Amino acid sequence: MPTPTDASATIDAVVDKYADDLVELRRDLHTHPELSWAEHRTTEVIARRLTEAGIAVTRPTDTGLVAEVGAGDRLVALRADLDALPVDDTSDVPWASTTPGVAHACGHDVHTAGLLGSALALHELHHRGQLRGRVRLVFQPAEEVMPGGALQMMGTGVLDGVERIFMLHCDPSLDVGELGLRDGALTGAADAMSVRLSGRGGHTSRPHLTEDLTFALGKLVTELPAIVSRRMDPRAGVSIVWGMLRAGSAHNVVPGGGYAAGTVRMLDAVAWADAEALIRVLIDEIVAPYGVTAEVDYRRGVPPVVNDHDSTEVLTAAVRRVVGAAGHVSTTQSLGGEDFGWYLERVPGAMARLGTRTPGGPRYDLHQGNLVVDERATPLAAKVLAEAAHGALSHETTTER
Structure with a gap:
């Protein structure tokens, strides 16, 4: 039976062979970003690359894509997200976005190219008899909107039969070659x-004849975060931050x-279940003295990512194999x-943070149009994902929920 070292050598060889192609693919995706639910070109590009490599694909949704490699009863999954953000690309790289107001400012282009690279490596493992099961590759649309495309993809059965699932997420606070777990x-x-908010407007010289909506809005945006911090357990880490004000x-x-x-946002899943009802009550109480009315649109988004212990160990082993103990942070x-x-x-399953900062280089943040990633992160992502899938299928125990 092939040893893990044999499989690791195959993964390295395949990803190294295609490393330049993966970087070019990532640049292409970065140049042509697409917003959530509109990732049509992105999906077509990935489907074509996989098909050319002899990997069959399915399209369970308009812009989602699923592929499988390997054979056998055991099945693990790898996931990447496809969508970009509605921000301007302010970087000066030659492959900057050509779509005004849209940019891959969260690194999903790296995630996607990395997953495709892992597919190529796993496909070769299967042909060499070094893969002990199947790996499902999930290219998911619409991660950047709430509640996100994960629910849509899950509704199509992408998790049916899956033992574990893994992903990587870009982290510009970590140097390339480092992965956080x-x-x-x-x-x-x-x-x-x-x-x-709505109310009776008027002239600022006669505020007593109005329902001073601007004043009420100011009270709302300052008092709601403060009151919530006293009405919910501080250990839940609840954070209310406003991104848009208009009046x-x-x-x-x-x-x-x-x-x-x-x-x-909050750290605790239990508090998450209670937050909406309390916040709705508090909003009404805050604006009531000013006579205005509040119409609240509250959209539950996503639960915390909670890494399973056994899956974290599998992913840790993959990280250490690819970047060494020093790269596992x-x-x-x-x-x-x-x-x-x-x-x-x-x-x-488990998620790791993929370092994208060039050591000693500028510091960037996610969701900012000037984000620049060290392109060495893309083939590293491919290797780690392939190693994680291979390691999970070689793992003798499974965790049930």
């Missing part, structure tokens, strides 16, 4: 909230309408949301 909760729960069009007019939108739970958490409510 954590056993247990890795991300937070995340919801989207918007509040539309008025003239300096001397009290408007009749206003709008605030933001996110509600610990990481902390963040309040960032990731709809991979939905998959982990169904099957065990």
Whole structure:
């Protein structure tokens, strides 16, 4: 029977062979980003590359894609997300986005190219008799919207028969060659909230004859986060941050309408179940003294990503094999949301953070248009994902939920 070392050598050889192609693919995707639910070109490009390699693909949704390699009863899955963000690309790289207002500012182009690279390596493992089962490759649309494309893909049966699932997520705070892992909760729960206020407007010289909506809006955006911090267990780490405020069009007019939108994030899944009902009550109580009315649109987003212990060990072994012990770094739970958490409510799995910063280079942040990733991260992602899938299929025990 082939040893893990034999399989690792095959993975390295295949990914190294295609490394330049994977980087070019990632550049192509970066140049032509597509928003959530509109990843038509992206999906076509990936489908064509897989088909040319002899890997059969299916299209369970308009912009989702699934492929499988290997044979046998045991099945694990790998997942990447396809969509970009509605921000301008302000980087000066030659492969910057050519689509105004849309950019791969979260690294999903790296995730996608890395998963395709792992597919090529796993396909070769199968042909050499070095793969002890099947690997399902899930290319998911719409991670950047809530509640996310994971639920749609799960509804098509992509997790049927799956023992474990793995993914990597770009992290520009880590140097390329480093991957961050954590056993247990890795991300937070995340919801989207918007509040539309309406009331009687008028002239700013006569505020007593109006329902001073702008003042009420100011109270809402400052008091809601403060009150929630006293009404919910602080250990839940609840964070309300506003990203959009709109009210008025003239300096001397009290408007009749206003709008605030933001996110509600927390570290704890139990608190996540209770947050919406409390927040709705508090919003009504905050604006009531000013006579305005509030229409709340609260969208439950994603649960925390909670890494299963056994799956974390499998992914850790894969990371250490590819980048060595020095490249395996610990990481902390963040309040960032990731709809991979939905998959982990169904099957065990794990996510790692993939370093994309050039050592000694500039520091970037996700969801910013100037994000630049060290392109060496793409073939590294392919190797780690392939190693994780191979390792999971070589793992003798399975975890049930």
